[in-house]
Amino acid sequence: MKNIFALVDCNSFYVSCERVFRPDLKGKPVGILSNNDGCIVALSKELKNMGVHRGIPAFKIFHLVKQKKVTLFSSNYTLYGDMSARIMNVLSQFTPELEIYSIDEAFLNLNGFKSLDINEYGKKIKYTVEKWTGVPVSVGIGQTKTLAKIANHIAKKYQKFEGVFNIIDHPNFNKVLETVAVNNVWGIGHNYAKKLNKLGVQNVLQLVNRSDTWIDKNMTIVGLRTVKELRGISCIDLNLMTSDKKQIISSKSFGKPISDIDDLKQSISTYCSRAVEKLREQNSVAQQIMIFILTNPFKDTPQYANYISGRLSVASAYTPDFINLAIKLLMSIYKENYLYKKSGVMISDISPQYDAELNLFETAYVDDNRKIIMDCVDSINHKWGRNIMTFGSEGIAGKWQMKREFLSQRFTTNWNELPIVKA
DNA sequence: TCTGGGGTCCTAGGACCC
DNA sequence: TCTGGGGTCCTAGGACCC
Numbered sequence: 001m002k003n004i005f006a007l008v009d010c011n012s013f014y015v016s017c018e019r020v021f022r023p024d025l026k027g028k029p030v031g032i033l034s035n036n037d038g039c040i041v042a043l044s045k046e047l048k049n050m051g052v053h054r055g056i057p058a059f060k061i062f063h064l065v066k067q068k069k070v071t072l073f074s075s076n077y078t079l080y081g082d083m084s085a086r087i088m089n090v091l092s093q094f095t096p097e098l099e100i101y102s103i104d105e106a107f108l109n110l111n112g113f114k115s116l117d118i119n120e121y122g123k124k125i126k127y128t129v130e131k132w133t134g135v136p137v138s139v140g141i142g143q144t145k146t147l148a149k150i151a152n153h154i155a156k157k158y159q160k161f162e163g164v165f166n167i168i169d170h171p172n173f174n175k176v177l178e179t180v181a182v183n184n185v186w187g188i189g190h191n192y193a194k195k196l197n198k199l200g201v202q203n204v205l206q207l208v209n210r211s212d213t214w215i216d217k218n219m220t221i222v223g224l225r226t227v228k229e230l231r232g233i234s235c236i237d238l239n240l241m242t243s244d245k246k247q248i249i250s251s252k253s254f255g256k257p258i259s260d261i262d263d264l265k266q267s268i269s270t271y272c273s274r275a276v277e278k279l280r281e282q283n284s285v286a287q288q289i290m291i292f293i294l295t296n297p298f299k300d301t302p303q304y305a306n307y308i309s310g311r312l313s314v315a316s317a318y319t320p321d322f323i324n325l326a327i328k329l330l331m332s333i334y335k336e337n338y339l340y341k342k343s344g345v346m347i348s349d350i351s352p353q354y355d356a357e358l359n360l361f362e363t364a365y366v367d368d369n370r371k372i373i374m375d376c377v378d379s380i381n382h383k384w385g386r387n388i389m390t391f392g393s394e395g396i397a398g399k400w401q402m403k404r405e406f407l408s409q410r411f412t413t414n415w416n417e418l419p420i421v422k423a
Numbered sequence: 424t425c426t427g428g429g430g431t432c433c434t435a436g437g438a439c440c441c
Numbered sequence: 442t443c444t445g446g447g448g449t450c451c452t453a454g455g456a457c458c459c
Contacts, residue, residue, distance in 0.1 A: 060425085
């Protein structure tokens with residue numbers, strides 16, 4: 001029995017979100033910047049056609065912005081996250097089994113719709129999402145997730161398919177595989193692609209024709225799983241449960257480089273606070289923390305980078321426990337007179353709050369006031385907006401904080417920033 | 424002028440145990 | 442005198458994803 005997977009992927013997602021509220025930008029070159037407006041992370045087809053690609057530093061195209069040839073936006077994750085939720089909600093009406101794979105992608109199990117014309121169903125999905133949310137999507141259909149990804153790639157690449165491509169039982173299956181380069185396969189990144197090319201494997205057909213032992217030897221069993229999927233044997237199931245994170249990272253580059261210990265303390269406290277907040281969102285506690293600070297490796301200035309781990313005596317989700325330890329760790333690696341560009345916090349050794357290992361001499365997090373306090377802080381911030389309540393050590397509007405000069409409004413999530421329709 | 428942030432899984436190698 | 446072989450756990454690092 002064959003499986004039917006569909007992969008729905010939004011076209012230039014961040015750009016499309018901005019265009020929903022700026023319809024005048026349809027068909028025009030648009031780019032979205034990373035944090036601190038550093039580099040391009042997403043771009044429209046039109047901008048791509050101007051020779052711009054993902055990852056280039058933003059300042060290189062600022063002159064085009066001044067000439068009004070290109071429009072840029074700072075990342076507006078509040079907006080993108082909310083648009084994503086709307087899209088996923090639409091998709092959930094097309095199947096009982098939906099895996100939200102990323103902010104702009106979802107896998108759908110369509111096994112139950114075999115009696116329908118599956119191509120038509122794909123078109124209907126595409127049409128409905130666009131109609132209801134304003135965001136254009138592409139739909140790829142295959143009998144494994146990896147093949148659905150390939151089909152999606154083809155749907156995007158060739159206009160004649162109008163955004164929907166089904167690779168199941170395709171009359172020219174091998175020919176199709178031959179047109180896809182190995183670096184476009186889900187699970188084959190930069191390094192393996194380079195290695196495969198060297199070994200004489202350029203396209204997907206060549207790859208699937210290699211023996212299992214050859215694949216295993218050169219790409220480990222992870223690669224073998226990918227190749228089996230390409231051959232139509234489903235090895236990667238739909239992941240319907242969102243499982244708890246095993247590590248939580250909060251880290252960012254600074255808007256401006258800093259060298260003062262107080263600024264670093266603020267940044268570490270802020271990232272700590274955010275990471276522990278995420279920890280509580282999944283009702284977990286954690287015992288291990290790692291912090292790091294580093295200078296700008298792209299600059300020709302004195303370099304310093306260091307990281308250090310520490311452990312709490314008992315697992316916790318109480319922000320001050322983590323901040324106190326993090327500051328101690330920071331003091332032990334901090335060196336004066338360097339221009340720091342980035343810091344970060346990573347929390348690990350995570351367990352469920354009600355199943356955490358106990359310590360004979362200390363009260364568990366769930367059993368004392370610390371949980372009550374944190375729950376209270378979280379509910380206030382949830383109701384009134386993030387950062388209404390913060391910890392003193394986080395500081396206020398430090399110069400290290402993120403630069404976002406081209407930010408659009410939070411059109412869909414903030415009453416004060418709703419779009420206005422002029423009659 | 425200047426280069427994102429947040430994740431997962433697997434493997435290799437060392438320490439340690441019986 | 443001899444120094445196997447198998448197992449587990451941990452960590453660092455490499456690969457990948459968006």
